[in-house]
Amino acid sequence: MDVHHHHHHASMEGFGSGTQPSSGEEDIMDLRKGPWTVEEDSLLINYVSTHGEGRWNSLARHAGLKRTGKSCRLRWLNYLRPSVRRGNITLQEQLLILELHSRWGNRWSKIAQYLPGRTDNEIKNYWRTRVQKQAKQLKCDVNSKQFQDAMRYVWIPRLIERIQASSTSESSSSTATGQQPTSTSTTSTKHHHHSCPPDNISASSSDTSDLQAVSSSVSDLTDSQDLPPDPAHTAHNQYQYQNLDMQVNQQSNSWVGDSLDNLWNEDDIWFFQQHLCHDDF
DNA sequence: AAATTCCGCAACCGCGTGGAC
DNA sequence: TGTCCACGCGGTTGCGGAATT
Incomplete structure (x- = not known):
């Protein structure tokens, strides 16, 4: 189902150009x-x-x-356009956006090619509102190594965990029960290869070593930059990581709730893994 | 309860590109 | 060849609802 359809509908008209049809026939x-x-x-x-x-x-x-x-x-x-999907970005879509953006940067239209039904504008908005905001809260730049490592080693593994959890918990009979019929192009990306279990992606479950790397880089960068005016700023690796992890958890929890009834399933995860294992893509 | 700030999203803008002539 | 035009992309704005004071 699709959730909020807010929409202003613009009770009034006349933004900049008021209708002043007075002189002449050049109403064009x-x-x-x-x-x-x-x-x-x-x-x-x-x-x-x-x-x-x-x-x-x-x-x-x-x-x-x-x-x-x-x-x-x-x-x-x-x-x-009939093929555009509305509604919240799913976990799988978030994962794809994060990964593809780490590869290609702000190539929104290119990223959007791999998210059927999503437009570049939507992905761009998602990035700015959700991802860039996190960087600001962490007081680091989105292009900094600190933030990129945080995404690689914290966010993405977390997303994968949650995707796996949600897919296994409701493994039977859950997929696409009476979805809206707008998924014309999504069906084209289905590959029907169940052979690959969603496990071999880098740093999926064994986080500890990777997280250490994140913590060190995080601490390095936070030391080089100004420390946040945080009250209990012990400003150590653990603190930084916990802070990040907490935020990630909050985000994920808030997202999981309404992202289950969407078009993505294990086939899409497989699709994702297949392509991201190779550099050429 | 009113006022003010915050923030997400749809829409706009400038610019680069490529084809037609 | 240069000019014009249509298109697409990435960055940015600003409206209006949500949240906060």
Whole structure:
């Protein structure tokens, strides 16, 4: 199910460009901006369904939309297109985002290719709101070795643990019970290889040595930078790691709750592992 | 209870790229 | 060849609901 469908619907119109149709017939030049109304959405949907996508500037004109082609394209690709998935990012998707971003950086569209139904915009927003926020709380840069190690050795193993836990606990009869029918492209990525148990990924369960490495690097970097104005700042490896671990746990716990009824399953984990074991990808 | 800050998300922007002519 | 245009990408904004004071 999909959860909140909030949405403003823009009770009023008139953002920057008020309707001032007074002089002349060149009404072409009052372009709307801001949130889309349901009328605009249906106009766009209807036009695209009869004609295709593409040629967005002329599309906007022919569909009677007082928008730029750019705006129409964005609205379609990120929201109206039938294959877009809404709802919370699943654990598996989080895992993929973390891993792929560690490889490619802010190549959002490339990352989005491996998350069916998710748009680059959504992934980018996820990264900024969830991941970058953590870096700020840890008072380190997202590009710092400290943070990257924390992701590699703490976050990702934690995610894998939780994915395994959730998949084994409800192993039978859980997968995709009456999902919404929007998963057209996701089915194409199914590979049906059950032979590979989700275990051989690096640093999945035996954390201790890796965590030590994290702790040391963490302490190094926190020493080089200013210490946080934290009250009980013993500022040692253990403290730093516990702090991080606690935050990770909080995040994960809050995420697990509503991420179980989603399209990902063990096949996707297999898919993930297969590709990440190789560098070329 | 009102005021204020915080924050997530949809949408916007500039710029780079590539094709048509 | 250079110019124009459509497109896509990554960074950024700002609206409005949630949280906080």
